[in-house]
Amino acid sequence: MAAITITRDIFDVKDLNLWYGDHHALKGINFPIQKKEVTAMIGPSGCGKSTFLKTLNLMNLMVPNVKITGEVNFDGQNILSPKTDLVELRKHVGMVFQKGNPFPQSIYDNVAYGPRIHGIKKKKQLDEIVTKSLIDVALWDEVKDRLNAPALGLSGGQQQRLCIARALATKPDVLLMDEPTSALDPISTLKIEELIFELKEKYTIVIVTHNMQQAARVSDKTAFFLMGELIEFDKTEKIFSTPADSRTEDYITGRFG
Amino acid sequence: MNSRTADRIATGVFIAIAIIITAILAGLFFYIFVNGFKYISFDFLTTPSSNVRAGGGIRDQLFNSFYILFITMLITVPIGVGGGIYMAEYAKPGKVTDFIRTCIEVLSSLPSIVIGMFGLLVFVNTTGWGYTILGGALALTVFNLPTIVRTTEDAIRAVPRDLKEASLALGITHWHTIKTVILPAAFPSILTGAILAAGRVFGEAAALLFTAGLSTPRLDYANWNPFSDQSPLNIFRPAETLAVHIWSVNTQGLIPDVEAVSSGSAAVLVISVLIFNLAARWIGSMIHKRITATK
Numbered sequence: 336m337a338a339i340t341i342t343r344d345i346f347d348v349k350d351l352n353l354w355y356g357d358h359h360a361l362k363g364i365n366f367p368i369q370k371k372e373v374t375a376m377i378g379p380s381g382c383g384k385s386t387f388l389k390t391l392n393l394m395n396l397m398v399p400n401v402k403i404t405g406e407v408n409f410d411g412q413n414i415l416s417p418k419t420d421l422v423e424l425r426k427h428v429g430m431v432f433q434k435g436n437p438f439p440q441s442i443y444d445n446v447a448y449g450p451r452i453h454g455i456k457k458k459k460q461l462d463e464i465v466t467k468s469l470i471d472v473a474l475w476d477e478v479k480d481r482l483n484a485p486a487l488g489l490s491g492g493q494q495q496r497l498c499i500a501r502a503l504a505t506k507p508d509v510l511l512m513d514e515p516t517s518a519l520d521p522i523s524t525l526k527i528e529e530l531i532f533e534l535k536e537k538y539t540i541v542i543v544t545h546n547m548q549q550a551a552r553v554s555d556k557t558a559f560f561l562m563g564e565l566i567e568f569d570k571t572e573k574i575f576s577t578p579a580d581s582r583t584e585d586y587i588t589g590r591f592g
Numbered sequence: 593m594n595s596r597t598a599d600r601i602a603t604g605v606f607i608a609i610a611i612i613i614t615a616i617l618a619g620l621f622f623y624i625f626v627n628g629f630k631y632i633s634f635d636f637l638t639t640p641s642s643n644v645r646a647g648g649g650i651r652d653q654l655f656n657s658f659y660i661l662f663i664t665m666l667i668t669v670p671i672g673v674g675g676g677i678y679m680a681e682y683a684k685p686g687k688v689t690d691f692i693r694t695c696i697e698v699l700s701s702l703p704s705i706v707i708g709m710f711g712l713l714v715f716v717n718t719t720g721w722g723y724t725i726l727g728g729a730l731a732l733t734v735f736n737l738p739t740i741v742r743t744t745e746d747a748i749r750a751v752p753r754d755l756k757e758a759s760l761a762l763g764i765t766h767w768h769t770i771k772t773v774i775l776p777a778a779f780p781s782i783l784t785g786a787i788l789a790a791g792r793v794f795g796e797a798a799a800l801l802f803t804a805g806l807s808t809p810r811l812d813y814a815n816w817n818p819f820s821d822q823s824p825l826n827i828f829r830p831a832e833t834l835a836v837h838i839w840s841v842n843t844q845g846l847i848p849d850v851e852a853v854s855s856g857s858a859a860v861l862v863i864s865v866l867i868f869n870l871a872a873r874w875i876g877s878m879i880h881k882r883i884t885a886t887k
Contacts, residue, residue: 452768
């Protein structure tokens, strides 16, 4: 019997519509996201790419008057169902924000925060998780001698990597990144990009970026959003060399946006 | 007038205002200390007061002030911080919440003598307790609670939103986020609010006149049974505080050394408030340093 390889989509979004009050922010989005790939989302400000990202872990529900219809299937479960356990979902779908937002605690406590509250109490086990997460984000060598120092004393780029380590410590399957380098200098940006490249071995990554070169450098697939619609979604080389839609071409060649 | 001159004048005016404020404060302290310091002695602090003879001390009044403060904070801090958390994190914006907020504001601006009368009616007569420490503490709670609710709410709202988001995005529940991220970050402001409220309690006389009373039973400081009439820890005994004592010796004192007792008490009161403030801030900053890992 021939082996059948099924490339399972970790997220399968079907006919997603989202309103903030009267504002129709996402219009009929269909979007499969494959496991262990980096998917980049580009588009001008206000196009809905960040809104879409925050729908994947339902952080959107914090916004008052938000209404979401359609299906967002994560591992075969529609997370828009009212039965969804947000806590459980967010353990599997981690998030990194635009600006590094470490807690005003020590470096160690920041990384140990998630696992600790999720029930890991043993010092040895926590030590292991903290060490491994910090090694994963290439921060270990810089901070191993001062794990008890305040996290807010780190540089901007280090803080952002610490936040990635904090997200990884809860062992998610997916990592959502909302313009993770927009507040960083070029060298820190480069470090984060290298990191994304390594992390995709183990994690599915969805990244929103303003920077098209960044999308081209780090992602396997790219989606172009405009005015709440998903205009085009394809392999990154294809989007940046021969886009199917003229609006995509206009955007990536810098004619607007 | 050119803008440079205007700038100089503005700077001058603000410096002058700052000097006036500092001068008033310094003058006040100076006056109280110069008048009162000479009467403070070990005996003054450790003997009970006298109604007729000279040479009475303020031992019981001093203890009562701290004890009522302690009981009041024991009631107000948990309820007040809880109320503040509710207002900032759980209350849905709307008419009901606005109404609650207005009520809280009105409550905190009620004149304390009115609260004293209310306390007399409710905590003294209706309950049948008579003048008690608990009655006094509950009356103080009435105007203390709103302050703490308000400062807690403001302190929580001032915590950066991205800290809350970061925690929720890690799959941490709302309550755990409040407990482990929001409250520690808001702690210094909440503490300041509590200290300000405590200062008001310490200096309050009007609300206590009719609730905790103008007398103190003969106390035995070796008796630690809180249910005994002679025990200083009994919360169902009348208790004259230092602020009330200053008022009463000045208005109806029969003792020949009114001047000495009231000046000395005033100085002790001010020093106590100062020591309490500094100690509370010091302990607060120790706790804050521990949780934020700043040495």
